[in-house]
Amino acid sequence: MIIHDASxxxxxxxxxxxxxxxxGELAAHWxxxxxxxxxxxxxxxRAAVFHDYGWLRYETAPLLNRExxxxxxxxxxxxxxxxxxxxxxxxxxxxxxxxYSGLIASMHRTGLWKNRYDTMTHPSGKYDLKGxxxxxxxxxxxxxxxxxxxxxxxDETKVWTSYxxxxxxxxxxxxxxxxxxxxxxxxxxxxxxxxDRGTDVRMTMKPLGKGRVVFDPYPFNQRPLRVEIxxxxxxxxxxxxxxxFRQAYFQAEKDxxxxxxxxxxx
Numbered sequence: 001m002i003i004h005d006a007s008x009x010x011x012x013x014x015x016x017x018x019x020x021x022x023x024g025e026l027a028a029h030w031x032x033x034x035x036x037x038x039x040x041x042x043x044x045x046r047a048a049v050f051h052d053y054g055w056l057r058y059e060t061a062p063l064l065n066r067e068x069x070x071x072x073x074x075x076x077x078x079x080x081x082x083x084x085x086x087x088x089x090x091x092x093x094x095x096x097x098x099x100y101s102g103l104i105a106s107m108h109r110t111g112l113w114k115n116r117y118d119t120m121t122h123p124s125g126k127y128d129l130k131g132x133x134x135x136x137x138x139x140x141x142x143x144x145x146x147x148x149x150x151x152x153x154x155d156e157t158k159v160w161t162s163y164x165x166x167x168x169x170x171x172x173x174x175x176x177x178x179x180x181x182x183x184x185x186x187x188x189x190x191x192x193x194x195x196d197r198g199t200d201v202r203m204t205m206k207p208l209g210k211g212r213v214v215f216d217p218y219p220f221n222q223r224p225l226r227v228e229i230x231x232x233x234x235x236x237x238x239x240x241x242x243x244x245f246r247q248a249y250f251q252a253e254k255d256x257x258x259x260x261x262x263x264x265x266x
Contacts, residue, residue: 001062001071002177004231004257011236012257013249014177016055016074018230023166023173024049025227026220030165035191035219043100044162048169051105054090058083064245069238071245084135091143103150107163108170110140110147119164122187123171157195164190168203176259177229181207189219208262216264223263228256 002019005012027048031037038044055074065072077083087109095102111117113132115124132140151159168189175184188200206214212224232252239245 001059001074002174003070003073004177004179006070006236009236010233011070012231012233013071014229014231014257015059016052017059019173019177020048020050020052020055022176022227022229023051023169026169026172027165029220029222029225030169032219032221034217036193037221038162038165039158039193040100043098044104044165046098047094047101047104047108047162048166050090050094050101051108051166051170052090053093054083054087054109056090057086062242062246062249064239064242066241070236071249079133079135081135084139088139088143099150100154103147103154103159104162104166106143106147107159108166110143111163111167113140116167117163119160120167120171120187122185158193161190161193161195164188172205175205176227176257181205181213181259183207206264211258212260212262214262214264218261218263218265220261225261226258227261228258231255231257 002014002016003011004014024045027038027045038048058077062071063077064070065076072078091102091106091109094105107117111119113136168186171186175181175186183204183206185202185204187202188197189203191199191201201217203219204214204216206216208214232249232254234248234252237248239248
């Protein structure tokens with residue numbers, strides 16, 4: 001669960017699966033004369049669309065943080081074996097449908113605990129591997145072993161480029177989901193599948209108001225690109241327990257946040 005906004009007495013909430021759908025939409029429209037499109041297209045876009053569906057089970061019964069009276073922001077959720085198992089379920093489910101998609105999604109999941117394998121300089125988030133629970137470390141070890149075997153039969157440069165692109169799309173998804181747009185950038189962003197880091201770029205985002213955000217350079221195949229994110233708004237109350245919160249959440253009207261992504265060159 002992502003708390004997008006908590007102002008004017010309202011909580012605007014976005015599920016991880018709605019975030020995942022936005023990431024997939026960005027991936028589906030990625031590519032133009034300056035940026036290579038996902039390759040193989042179906043598999044990489046599929047990985048982007050469903051990369052966070054390990055949260056699907058949790059979203060059937062989201063929990064309340066009793067200390068704040070609000071739902072848990074996704075990074076604050078206490079450890080549970082059920083959620084760890086759900087991450088593994090998502091990887092296995094997607095691998096069964098498309099092994100390449102499953103590989104990219106698996107690398108994304110394990111990479112989140114390893115600073116995205118040091119592929120991003122901004123924004124970045126560091127996890128203390130020494131502090132990881134043994135259950136998490138076991139999930140990482142098990143999946144990294146399978147990833148290594150899968151990559152041995154593939155073009156590793158292409159696999160890692162697809163992984164890096166998913167990190168860019170995921171960070172852009174968080175950029176739109178976690179708050180209203182603001183001046184920021186993502187770096188490095190691959191422009192090619194050739195594996196030449198010298199062609200990577202810094203991509204800046206600048207809001208213009210009324211939901212419009214300028215990208216420089218512009219990576220999408222539509223100008224402008226209009227995207228929307230499913231959300232729910234409900235009173236920012238001090239809910240007594242998870243059941244009371246879930247009743248308000250499930251009764252809340254579904255809405256959409258809409259943005260228009262535009263090229264700095266007009």
